[in-house]
Amino acid sequence: MAFTINDLQDLTRLLATRPEWLSEVRRLVLTEELLSLPDIVRSLAEAQRRTEQRLEELAEAQRRTEQRLEELAEAQRRTEETVRRLVNQMAEVRGDTLEIKFRDKAHAYFGRWLRRARVVPFIELEEQLESKLTDDELVELSLTDILVHGRPRLALGADEVWLAVEVSSVVDANDVSRAQQRAALLRRAGLRAVPVAVGARIIPQARSLAETLNVALMRDGADEGWERAYQAATQN
Known part of the structure; x- marks a missing residue:
C-alpha cells in the first residue's frame, strides 16, 4: 500500500523517536554508491592531505637541493679563484726567475745582437x-x-744602443706594448733604444703585434725581428 501524506508524517515522527532506524532507512532509500560517499570523501580528503604533505616535503627537499647547489657553486668559484691565483703566482715566479736569468746572463743572450752587452741599472740613467x-x-x-747597453753587431762603428727589455714567462700583447712604450721614452730622452720582449713562450697575438710595432722577440735563446726592430729604432 502506498504512503499517504499522513503516513509520511507518521513515519517522520516515528523516526524522530527511533533514530536507530535511520541507518536502515538510508540503506533502503539510498544507493550503495551514495552510502559510501562519506567514506570516499574522507579518503579523498586524507589523500589530499598526504599529497599536500608530500608536496611540502618535495618543496623542502628541492629548497635544500638548491641551497646545496649554491654552496657547491660557491665552493667551485672559490676553488677556481684559488687556482687562478696560484697560476698567476706561478707565472710571476717563472717570470721573476726568467728576469734573473736574462739579467745575470745578459751578455750570453743579448751578445748576439750587441758587443759588450751589459745590464745598466735605471738609477745610473735617472739623472741623465x-x-x-x-x-x-x-x-x-x-x-x-x-x-x-752595447754596440750593435749589424754594422761596424754603429752608435751605441739601449734595449728596453720586458720579461715574462708567457709573452703577450701587453708585454710587447710595454717594451715599445718604454723604448719610445728612451728615444724621447735622446737615446737610441730598441724594444725587446723575451719569455719562455710567445703567444700568436704578441708575435703579430711585435711585427706591427717593430719589437724584437726572444724565446729560449732564439730571436725574431731583431734587424727590423733595430732599423726602425735607428731611423726615427
Missing part, C-alpha cells in the same frame, strides 16, 4: 733623463724589467 722626461715618464721607465 730627469731633464727630458716628466716624473710620470721616469716612473714608467723605471719599471722596465731590464735595460741593456
Whole structure:
C-alpha cells in the first residue's frame, strides 16, 4: 500500500523517536554508491592531505637541493679563484726567475745582437733623463724589467744602443706594448733604444703585434725581428 501524506508524517515522527532506524532507512532509500560517499570523501580528503604533505616535503627537499647547489657553486668559484691565483703566482715566479736569468746572463743572450752587452741599472740613467722626461715618464721607465747597453753587431762603428727589455714567462700583447712604450721614452730622452720582449713562450697575438710595432722577440735563446726592430729604432 502506498504512503499517504499522513503516513509520511507518521513515519517522520516515528523516526524522530527511533533514530536507530535511520541507518536502515538510508540503506533502503539510498544507493550503495551514495552510502559510501562519506567514506570516499574522507579518503579523498586524507589523500589530499598526504599529497599536500608530500608536496611540502618535495618543496623542502628541492629548497635544500638548491641551497646545496649554491654552496657547491660557491665552493667551485672559490676553488677556481684559488687556482687562478696560484697560476698567476706561478707565472710571476717563472717570470721573476726568467728576469734573473736574462739579467745575470745578459751578455750570453743579448751578445748576439750587441758587443759588450751589459745590464745598466735605471738609477745610473735617472739623472741623465730627469731633464727630458716628466716624473710620470721616469716612473714608467723605471719599471722596465731590464735595460741593456752595447754596440750593435749589424754594422761596424754603429752608435751605441739601449734595449728596453720586458720579461715574462708567457709573452703577450701587453708585454710587447710595454717594451715599445718604454723604448719610445728612451728615444724621447735622446737615446737610441730598441724594444725587446723575451719569455719562455710567445703567444700568436704578441708575435703579430711585435711585427706591427717593430719589437724584437726572444724565446729560449732564439730571436725574431731583431734587424727590423733595430732599423726602425735607428731611423726615427
